[in-house]
Amino acid sequence: MEKEQLISEINRLRREKNAVIMAHYYQIPDIQDIADFIGDSLALARQAAQTDASVIVLCGVHFMGETAKIICPDKKVLVPDMNAGCSLADSCKAEDLTLWKKEHPDYKVISYVNTSAAVKALTDIVVTSGNALKIVNKLPENEKLLFGPDRNLGNYINSITGRQMELWNGACHVHSRFSVEALISLKNKYSDAKVLAHPECKQVLLQLADVVGSTQALLGYVKNHPEQNTFIIATESGILHKMQQACPEKQFIPVPPEASELTENGTPLPCACNECEYMRLNTLEKLYRCLKDETNEIMVDEDTARLALLPIQRMLQMS
Numbered sequence: 001m002e003k004e005q006l007i008s009e010i011n012r013l014r015r016e017k018n019a020v021i022m023a024h025y026y027q028i029p030d031i032q033d034i035a036d037f038i039g040d041s042l043a044l045a046r047q048a049a050q051t052d053a054s055v056i057v058l059c060g061v062h063f064m065g066e067t068a069k070i071i072c073p074d075k076k077v078l079v080p081d082m083n084a085g086c087s088l089a090d091s092c093k094a095e096d097l098t099l100w101k102k103e104h105p106d107y108k109v110i111s112y113v114n115t116s117a118a119v120k121a122l123t124d125i126v127v128t129s130g131n132a133l134k135i136v137n138k139l140p141e142n143e144k145l146l147f148g149p150d151r152n153l154g155n156y157i158n159s160i161t162g163r164q165m166e167l168w169n170g171a172c173h174v175h176s177r178f179s180v181e182a183l184i185s186l187k188n189k190y191s192d193a194k195v196l197a198h199p200e201c202k203q204v205l206l207q208l209a210d211v212v213g214s215t216q217a218l219l220g221y222v223k224n225h226p227e228q229n230t231f232i233i234a235t236e237s238g239i240l241h242k243m244q245q246a247c248p249e250k251q252f253i254p255v256p257p258e259a260s261e262l263t264e265n266g267t268p269l270p271c272a273c274n275e276c277e278y279m280r281l282n283t284l285e286k287l288y289r290c291l292k293d294e295t296n297e298i299m300v301d302e303d304t305a306r307l308a309l310l311p312i313q314r315m316l317q318m319s
């Protein structure tokens, strides 16, 4: 089907089915442009809690669909592609967390939202990149904390709050690969630019950033600084679409990833892009199909969902 026809069919179906299309900032531009709502992980969770739609199509990755389903168990939650996973969420399975908790019996568990429902069910408080600092700061200073699965976000929180949370050794393969050398060269070349980075980036890169925040916070910074013309962006490049739409006259320069593979003669081949291949699995065609056939429905078993809801509710109350 041609793009125009796909768009008109999606528009017809969402009206007929009382469906809402929610998208993360890392989605391809076509999906961002058709979404009823676009946001970071925190905004998507908040929006799911508020919607009166009967069907939620969550254009993001699997854990985002699960979070929406846990918050709205009576709604149908669909995702365009069931294979849209997350390397960070995969780095800590429920069995791993169970063992870690056993080794630290008097610790509270703080889990980043990039986790499976089963991991959330073993968690005391869920956080996102948009509220992690605020929530950790609200906890009593003598509370012992396990933080997982993102060691970069955990390190960042420890460095700002002075806490000494124990950290799970996980990372996002996209954010941990941004090249520090390339960022230093970009900073030298564009000396007036501000560097905006997501807290999933490595600590050494975050130390070179002017602003560290969630995707929504970084977009907000761009919109609120009309005097600033150039920005160097260290997060998944999907966010550049909204930044460029909001501020068409400004320049946004993505930080490239480290050279990864070697060519046949041994010279490094730069990785093609700083895109999350899981986020990019979703397409307009897949969005149309899942809405039409109501396929790819997210299911979370009742016990897991009941347990996972509590730390999500704590997060929503505390942020």
Ligand code: 13P
Binding pocket: 039, 040, 041, 042, 114, 128, 129, 130, 172, 200, 213, 214, 215, 216
């Ligand atoms: P946000 O919390 O900024 O939405 O980030 C989610 C994510 O997956 C980042 O890689």
Ligand code: SF4
Binding pocket: 061, 085, 086, 087, 088, 089, 114, 172, 173, 174, 175, 200, 236, 276, 277, 278, 279
């Ligand atoms: Fe997961 Fe990284 Fe992709 Fe975000 S960018 S969804 S953390 S793999």
